[in-house]
Amino acid sequence: MDVLVIGSGIAGLSAALRADASARVLVVTKGELADGATRLAQGGIAGAVGPGDTPAAHAADTLAAGAGLAEPEAVRVLCEEGPERIAELIALGVAFDRTDGPGSPHALGLEGAHGRPRILHAGGDATGLAIETALVAAVRARGIPVREQAALVDLVVEDGAVRGARFLAADGRELTVRAGAVVLATGGAGQLYAHTTNPAVATGDGMAAARRAGARLADLEFCQFHPTALAAGSGAGSFLVSEAVRGEGALLRDAHGDRFMPRIDPRAELAPRDVVARAIVQVMQAQGGRPVLLDATAIGPAGIDADERARLLARRFPTIDAAVRAAGFDWAREGVPVTPAAHYMMGGILTDLDGRTTVPGLFAAGECARTGVHGANRLASNSLLEGTVFGARAADAALAEARTAAVAAGFLAAAERPQLAEATAPDHRSTARPGTAAAGTDQGASASRDWTRAQLQELMWRQVGLLRTGAELEEAARILATWAPPAPTTLAALEDRNLLHLARCVVEAALARPGSVGAHHRRDAADDPVPAHPQDAPKREAASAAAREPDPSFPRGDELVDLPPLPSPRPLQPTR
Structure with a gap:
């Protein structure tokens, strides 16, 4: 070739x-x-x-x-x-x-x-x-x-x-x-x-x-965590609910039905993904891990009824509509539970x-x-x-x-x-340069292969997720160092080797950046003094007066250092 x-x-x-x-x-x-x-x-x-x-x-x-x-x-x-x-x-x-x-x-x-x-x-x-x-x-x-x-x-x-x-x-x-x-x-x-x-x-x-x-x-x-994955059913947090839904006018609400994004950012639900995802996590932690609600009942021309809105949603978002309805929700009439997920x-x-x-x-x-x-x-x-x-x-x-x-x-x-x-002729000879195949994977005789992919994924979710601290990252690094990669003789073993390798790299990179910037948010550190570009994005007019001014009473950024790691989302069942 x-x-x-x-x-x-x-x-x-x-x-x-x-x-x-x-x-x-x-x-x-x-x-x-x-x-x-x-x-x-x-x-x-x-x-x-x-x-x-x-x-x-x-x-x-x-x-x-x-x-x-x-x-x-x-x-x-x-x-x-x-x-x-x-x-x-x-x-x-x-x-x-x-x-x-x-x-x-x-x-x-x-x-x-x-x-x-x-x-x-x-x-x-x-x-x-x-x-x-x-x-x-x-x-x-x-x-x-x-x-x-x-x-x-x-x-x-x-x-x-x-x-x-x-x-x-x-x-x-x-x-x-x-x-x-x-x-x-x-x-x-x-x-x-x-x-x-x-x-x-x-x-x-x-x-x-x-x-x-x-x-x-x-x-x-x-790592970007998409703000809105469907938090319902056995696959909670895996089905994406597109940002385009919010672009069409859907709102985010807490468990009490109140909007929270206008208190966080003047762009409200259309703020950058890292901002929206962190806000959702903060609300979820405050309400015991329960997902927030994506409210699509305002989408469409003024005055349409729920049946007409249902037809509109099915035309505009056919894939999402099918998934939401399969989970038992009528999103033309009620909010849909969503949670951030690695994206x-x-x-x-x-x-x-x-x-x-x-x-x-x-x-x-x-x-x-x-x-x-x-x-x-x-x-x-x-x-x-x-x-x-x-x-x-x-x-x-x-x-x-x-x-x-x-x-x-x-x-x-x-x-x-x-x-x-x-x-693609079979070749059982190793063609890698000496030492390459094992680079970054040999952890010595003390490392254990007694770990599972699910354990690694849960460790990364809780310790190296959307909100992090130095202590959590150091603990993740310590645990990952005790795990040895499997021999890549099967597809699952090959993938596990790669995931372990990358998990260590991600943790190392996160520890090397002590400040917060973008998708890397350290709850135990201030924002990084990153340079500003002269080409500032045009300021979007807020949708309501409430969206124009942040609410100083709402917890933000470094005020959240006492919160526990992000829990796994608790799936909601349909209200009917």
Whole structure:
């Protein structure tokens, strides 16, 4: 292979389609081609595509949401190149919603911390599925080779450069793929936490493998907790209720039915995600762990009755509507219990603006990469945009690397595209450089393998969650140090090894940042003095007089140091 792409979400498939135009490409994915987080994305994809909107305005909102740590040049690239990448998605067949049928303008939604409506949706709340379906169809139509059901074990490192990867196939065989360049697009690591909106495959495989190969990781202390996951049923805290619902007018209420966001931030329910999520946690702790309520009964034109509102919600949010009703709630008439849940990693494999990591031959894009566009808190609906923008950029850079590597190592000896069976021939020899496979995992004879993934997830949720203290982080580090990684002989063991590796990295990063900023909130420390960007986001007019002034009586920030760690949400049952 010239370019090996690992992962099949929007970043991976965008990279594969871009590179396939002039090189031999192979896509390898742990599950099925359409699995992963992209297909679950409800909120949409942000872009300056509407009348009066500009990339500069989008960039200003992105920088403001990033709490002073987003990198201006990375944000500029994201926002300026985003509209062209969105146009390419439309050309591939993604049918974004329109205001009044075919030929009418695209319907643009508003989400938290955006200064204007700029969110494109497809199928109401099925944007990710529409994008993933179109990308998969394009990959199939192009005949790009795909290897499904093969999990990344480790990267092949030769003479200090990545030249392929080893995989564990579903049948237990080990496969080795050699390539001139490798693009990691393996997604995030939401499975670190007991409650996450991420799919089961999100175990941080690419980040952990990159670290073992010598690549630098950065900003792992910044895990975004989405404010509103459905807190009902056995899967409480796993089904996302899109921010677009609040963008349409839904309100957040405590167990007494009172709004609380107007007392926290003048943008109320449309404040940045880190602000809203912390506020919800504070309210949950004050009411014994009970979820807060998402009230959608104000959505829609004034004067409509509940039956008409129910039909409106079903049209605008068909996926959410089905899940809420399956849980037994009539959200046209009553509040729905919600809780924060781990959602997105702002940090990851350190890259430049072309996806290059600190190891030659290795590139990364999407959630597994730390490009600098998100800073300490990701702006809503920027993740799909990041995947397509930087997936394409990583592909271009990987192609250049592969051509250079091919001349030196002969990877382009065959003129024709090899058969998939040849490209993924079984190889039981270890091709990792000495010491690489065990990097960051050998904890000595005293470490114990007597731990479970559920224990790790609960530890991370309670000690390294949305609100943290130094003592909690140190205790988590102590416990994690006593656990030994399993030998990666099965998929579950491989994932557990990666989760343990990343859990230690996250805790280490969190301990290294003693102040609070964005999604990293230390209850025992003051806010970090992060620099302010000159491009301040436009101030949104508050929805009501109550939203304009914070209530000094409401507990905020450092006043919460006495509260216990965030409890697991107590699922509510329907009131009927």
